[in-house]
Amino acid sequence: MPAVSANACAKLILLGEHAVVYGELALAIPFSALRARAAVEAWIGVPAGRIHIFARELDLDQEWSSLPDNNLIRNALLLVLSELGIERIPTCKLNLSTEIPIAAGLGASAALAVAVMRAFSAFLGHPLAPERLNALAFESETLMHGTPSGIDNTVVVYEQPILFEKLRGFEVINPCSDWHFLVADSGIKKATALTVSQLAQDYARNPLEIGAVIHDIGQLTLEGARALTQGDYAALGAALNANQELLSLLNLSCPELDTLIMAARAAGAGGAKLTGGGMGGHLLALVRPENIDQVRAALLEAGAPHVYHTVLKGAHSDG
Secondary structure (H helix, E strand, C coil): CCCEEEEEEEEEEEECCCHHHHCCCEEEEEEEEEEEEEEEEECCCCCCCCEEEEEHHHCEEEEHHHCCCCCHHHHHHHHHHHHHCCCCCCCEEEEEEECCCCCCCCCHHHHHHHHHHHHHHHHCCCCCCHHHHHHHHHHHHHHHHCCCCCHHHHHHHHCCCEEEECCCEEEECCCCCCEEEEEEECCCCCCHHHHHHHHHHHHHHCHHHHHHHHHHHHHHHHHHHHHHHHCCHHHHHHHHHHHHHHHHHCCCCCHHHHHHHHHHHHCCCCEEEEECCCCCCEEEEEECHHHHHHHHHHHHHCCCCCEEEEEECCCCCCC
């Protein structure tokens, strides 16, 4: 079998994280500048059924049989074998690398799973169609996070901006112009499963109050999607800021995020909020091309270890 490689992008949730788990809309875009990559090649002269995995960023350099049952990479491989009905496991090497920070709200687990499943299924001679890949990636996310909405795996698989609803699926959003965002690291790692679990406990204790906030987040998502498609910079910025205030009411922000968000706004960002699980991870800031450097400098001065720039291309963009 020839060597095969594949990759998958990170993701950004613009509006609606957490609320999407409860059936509200969320708006997400691909973060194409950061990627996970997987390469599979035959392992010559080794008995059948052995798969060696090397992933520096995940601190893995071992055979898959020694990985725990809940390991992301092990489960991604098993999902592909089950989907394709393959019982005789091929002997191969799987090399992984990722630029996407782990436990930072950028969809690292979905991107790693999708990259692995793309490469492994192609290596086996049966590349997965996007619909099946998305379904398997959702299973992988369920194993990792417990009760995911499905938004992460969907935007990673299709790599397009989407308006997502848990029960009805998704529709692709077509921005009419380019949108620029800065993405800053708070320096605090927090697993999405933990923040999802905390909100679920809070919701069970106080369903009326928490439910009302979640519904308001869904309404903001609709406004944000309209603004994105129509090129309404001010309206999208206002939606981002309002969404952040609601996430703070749900105790999903943290002092480090709050400091960076205020710094971005003070430096000229049109809007800023956390993105992903919260209580750490990353924030995103809406910026115009002319104030990118100013906002980036403010974020770095306020303590962000890393700041990335990403562009969501519009339908009429030349690039």
